[in-house]
Amino acid sequence: MEEIKMETKDSGFDIVGSAAIIKIPPDLKKKDELLLAKRIVLKNKHIDRVFKKASKIEGKERIAKLIWIYGKKGTLVLHKENGYSFYVDIKKVFFTPRLGSERLRISKLEKDGESILDMFCGVGPYSILLAKKANEIHSIDINRNAIALMKRNLQLNKINNVKIYNGDSKKIVKTINKKFDRIVMNFPLAAKDFLGAALTAANKNCVIHLYSFLNVVEGYDLAVKAAIKNIRTLIPRQVTIRKINAIRAGEVAPYLIRECFDIYLQMH
Numbered sequence: 001m002e003e004i005k006m007e008t009k010d011s012g013f014d015i016v017g018s019a020a021i022i023k024i025p026p027d028l029k030k031k032d033e034l035l036l037a038k039r040i041v042l043k044n045k046h047i048d049r050v051f052k053k054a055s056k057i058e059g060k061e062r063i064a065k066l067i068w069i070y071g072k073k074g075t076l077v078l079h080k081e082n083g084y085s086f087y088v089d090i091k092k093v094f095f096t097p098r099l100g101s102e103r104l105r106i107s108k109l110e111k112d113g114e115s116i117l118d119m120f121c122g123v124g125p126y127s128i129l130l131a132k133k134a135n136e137i138h139s140i141d142i143n144r145n146a147i148a149l150m151k152r153n154l155q156l157n158k159i160n161n162v163k164i165y166n167g168d169s170k171k172i173v174k175t176i177n178k179k180f181d182r183i184v185m186n187f188p189l190a191a192k193d194f195l196g197a198a199l200t201a202a203n204k205n206c207v208i209h210l211y212s213f214l215n216v217v218e219g220y221d222l223a224v225k226a227a228i229k230n231i232r233t234l235i236p237r238q239v240t241i242r243k244i245n246a247i248r249a250g251e252v253a254p255y256l257i258r259e260c261f262d263i264y265l266q267m268h
Helices: 030-043 097-109 125-130 144-156 169-176 191-200 220-234
Strands: 013-016 019-022 049-053 066-071 076-081 084-089 115-118 136-141 162-166 180-185 202-215 240-253 256-266
Touching (some): 013 097, 030 066, 097 240, 097 256, 115 125, 136 169, 169 191, 191 202, 191 220, 220 240, 220 256
Parallel strands (some): 180 202
Antiparallel strands (some): 013 019, 049 066, 076 084, 240 256
């Protein structure tokens, strides 16, 4: 077997810290699952445990069911990305290493001194990366386990300009009573449903990074065009849309693309 590498776009597995999370065909025998897992650990010295994904990412907390196959059984790992470290419990929180380069892209768009809202922060991979340049960041997640790990990760990376909230973003944004220069909406399953709340928190020249899944069976360009048209219908006419850029952020399944829409606004 060839050596398995991290963040391969067309691979059937992810590597988070020292854990490999693999997709296995339903007809594969148990003994072959175990053999595959053992070979992954043998070929990759930094991997010490293997789990298989037993369900899709579901629910408000964005969690997939995982089943242990081989190695250590613990689900808490330390993942390193873009110069920072993150505690991740792969069974209790949403985290994908496949967005590492996308998170770096957003950080390069960020300007010094920005106020940033991270509406679905998870364990903090966007917030912590963006904190270096930002004046302040307000980060929200409905998953209590994610928020608990986010607190640890802020301490681990010596970040002190991030304020975190546990709960529903729609409700919490109303209580923050601030305006933001940049808003990150990494919830592809339903981020559009929260766009109205994001707009109430948008500063005069705000940039919103809205993630969404695109079905590209009929072509990528058509899917992007339809998605942008839909986004425009969700933004009130009194808000000026300066431009919307569509950026591929990875393929999550055959004909299913994760897309980031960078929405440049002018509030009146």
